[in-house]
Amino acid sequence: MVSVNPASIPQSPLVAGMKCRVCGKQWPVSTTNFCEDDFGPLEVDYHYDRIKPLVSRQLFESRPNNMWRWKEFLPLNGEPTVGLHVGGTPLVKADRLGKAIGIENLWVKNDAVNFPTLSFKDRVVAVALSKAREFGLETVGCASTGNLANSVAANAAAAGLKSYILVPSDLERAKVLGTSVYGANVISVRGTYDEVNRLCTQIAFHHGWGFVNINLRPFYAEGSKTMGYEIAQQLGWRTPRNVVSPMAGGALIGKISKGFNELAAAGLIDAPRTSFFGAQATGCNPISGSVKENRERHKPVRKPDTICKSLAIGDPADGFFAAKLIRESGGWAEDVSDDEIRECMALLAGTEGIFAETAGGVTVAVARKLVRQGKIRPGEETVLCITGNGLKTQDSVAEILPAPAVINPQLPEFQALLVNGAPPVRKAEPAMA
Amino acid sequence: MAITVNIPPPLRPYAEGTDKISLSPADATTVAGALKVLVTRHPGLNDRMYTNGQLRPFVNVYLNNEDVRFLDGEFDAPLKDGDDVAIIPAVGGG
Numbered sequence: 105m106v107s108v109n110p111a112s113i114p115q116s117p118l119v120a121g122m123k124c125r126v127c128g129k130q131w132p133v134s135t136t137n138f139c140e141d142d143f144g145p146l147e148v149d150y151h152y153d154r155i156k157p158l159v160s161r162q163l164f165e166s167r168p169n170n171m172w173r174w175k176e177f178l179p180l181n182g183e184p185t186v187g188l189h190v191g192g193t194p195l196v197k198a199d200r201l202g203k204a205i206g207i208e209n210l211w212v213k214n215d216a217v218n219f220p221t222l223s224f225k226d227r228v229v230a231v232a233l234s235k236a237r238e239f240g241l242e243t244v245g246c247a248s249t250g251n252l253a254n255s256v257a258a259n260a261a262a263a264g265l266k267s268y269i270l271v272p273s274d275l276e277r278a279k280v281l282g283t284s285v286y287g288a289n290v291i292s293v294r295g296t297y298d299e300v301n302r303l304c305t306q307i308a309f310h311h312g313w314g315f316v317n318i319n320l321r322p323f324y325a326e327g328s329k330t331m332g333y334e335i336a337q338q339l340g341w342r343t344p345r346n347v348v349s350p351m352a353g354g355a356l357i358g359k360i361s362k363g364f365n366e367l368a369a370a371g372l373i374d375a376p377r378t379s380f381f382g383a384q385a386t387g388c389n390p391i392s393g394s395v396k397e398n399r400e401r402h403k404p405v406r407k408p409d410t411i412c413k414s415l416a417i418g419d420p421a422d423g424f425f426a427a428k429l430i431r432e433s434g435g436w437a438e439d440v441s442d443d444e445i446r447e448c449m450a451l452l453a454g455t456e457g458i459f460a461e462t463a464g465g466v467t468v469a470v471a472r473k474l475v476r477q478g479k480i481r482p483g484e485e486t487v488l489c490i491t492g493n494g495l496k497t498q499d500s501v502a503e504i505l506p507a508p509a510v511i512n513p514q515l516p517e518f519q520a521l522l523v524n525g526a527p528p529v530r531k532a533e534p535a536m537a
Numbered sequence: 538m539a540i541t542v543n544i545p546p547p548l549r550p551y552a553e554g555t556d557k558i559s560l561s562p563a564d565a566t567t568v569a570g571a572l573k574v575l576v577t578r579h580p581g582l583n584d585r586m587y588t589n590g591q592l593r594p595f596v597n598v599y600l601n602n603e604d605v606r607f608l609d610g611e612f613d614a615p616l617k618d619g620d621d622v623a624i625i626p627a628v629g630g631g
């Protein structure tokens with residue numbers, strides 16, 4: 105791997121600094137993630153005029169198919185040192201799912217198979233932990249609804265960093281196990297995600313550790329842009345009419361848009377005219393609620409109540425910015441019930457062979473709802489962001505799946521099955537009845 | 538006993554390094570009242586916490602560990618002896 109100490113590398117000439125998303129004031133690059141004037145969140149700012157002459161479609165295409173082919177747009181000073189194989193996931197033409205939900209030109213961006221921990225969170229963690237090493241941090245951590253926990257634990261283990269992972273105590277078993285196995289210090293906190301997050305904020309202030317979603321958040325969030333670059337490149341260097349993205353903290357949806365805009369700023373694609381649609385569960389819908397009720401600021405949800413725990417953030421840090429993007433891009437947001445989530449997990453699996461976690465069920469069900477509402481029209485090219493793997497949330501879908509028929513190992517019994525009842529069929533609703 | 542208002546590390550430079558203040562129930566009867574006492578005693582905090590008389594959107598306030606936005610009356614929620622008010626910037630999230 106690297107032979108130089110990443111902490112000794114001078115600042116990248118492509119990074120302009122940090123910029124407050126509220127007042128616009130510039131700050132130096134550091135582990136402070138908020139503006140000291142108004143507590144507005146900071147965002148990494150780049151010298152696009154310097155990036156533009158350095159990059160081309162050919163350059164990006166000539167590099168290995170992972171997220172680091174986009175490194176000029178990422179906030180590291182040197183080469184990445186964590187998560188070298190993350191990204192480069194398939195964009196799947198989803199005609200069978202499209203038929204089922206009423207979209208003629210549908211794609212699935214499949215981060216359920218992102219390496220190494222099977223969710224898009226590996227993208228954000230690869231940037232956050234590479235940056236943590238540049239800052240010389242040795243202990244990292246996060247507050248997590250599950251996927252981030254898995255990813256921080258795995259990538260920290262591979263990088264030899266110590267990690268503290270705090271999760272709400274009602275998290276799925278598979279997500280807890282898929283964190284402890286990497287040797288992380290896992291702490292189960294009696295409370296909601298937002299309470300866990302508040303505790304982590306206090307820990308970060310007191311211990312100076314690198315919490316990827318708190319003091320490293322500006323760098324973390326940049327990783328999600330790579331999902332946007334990949335979608336545009338995979339479509340043949342253009343952007344789709346619509347993107348449907350799940351929302352928890354609300355960062356991903358905004359970063360996909362930022363990714364599109366940066367490709368345009370570098371002259372690699374035409375100016376995007378994409379509408380962004382946000383997806384949440386009805387049991388935790390602060391952002392979709394604020395869009396539907398036309399409120400500028402979201403109302404936080406005290407006690408999220410949904411099988412989709414990965415999206416159960418009641419007080420989303422980027423809620424305001426996500427709702428603004430959705431409104432200004434001509435998109436919309438919706439939320440769906442637990443039954444719709446389960447049904448659409450099975451629908452995605454049964455039509456495209458893609459087993460996504462509950463957040464995928466949310467995204468598919470919201471897309472279907474938006475078609476029924478006329479907010480997405482059948483002819484509009486639409487990309488669904490599938491962000492996590494179904495093997496992590498099997499229990500949530502188990503109850504709607506048929507149990508296998510049980511027979512003795514005798515041909516007549518098998519043939520009797522075929523006569524008496526066809527093999528069980530999944531009950532998915534027909535398209536736009 | 539008294540009511541405590543905790544000042545988070547990033548705000549302490551604007552409060553002469555103080556990490557918390559104590560008030561008696563006579564000083565303030567609501568959360569909003571306690572915050573008013575805080576910025577009166579440490580005027581440097583006023584501009585950091587408020588803009589045009591409104592609490593800044595990325596500043597969260599907790600009463601006994603509960604987000605004030607979830608309390609009956611929100612910032613008008615009543616205080617009693619022994620209560621603990623904490624200001625925590627909303628500096629992160631999922």
Ligand SMILES: Cc1ncc(COP(=O)(O)O)c(C=O)c1O
Pocket residue numbers: 223224225249250251252350351352353354355356357414415461463491492631
């Ligand atoms: C599977 C999955 N999809 C989507 C999200 C939402 O991402 P964001 O918090 O950036 O809105 C999360 C996480 O929080 C997640 O775990």
Ligand SMILES: [Zn+2]
Pocket residue numbers: 124125126127128129139140141142143144
């Ligand atoms: Zn600012």
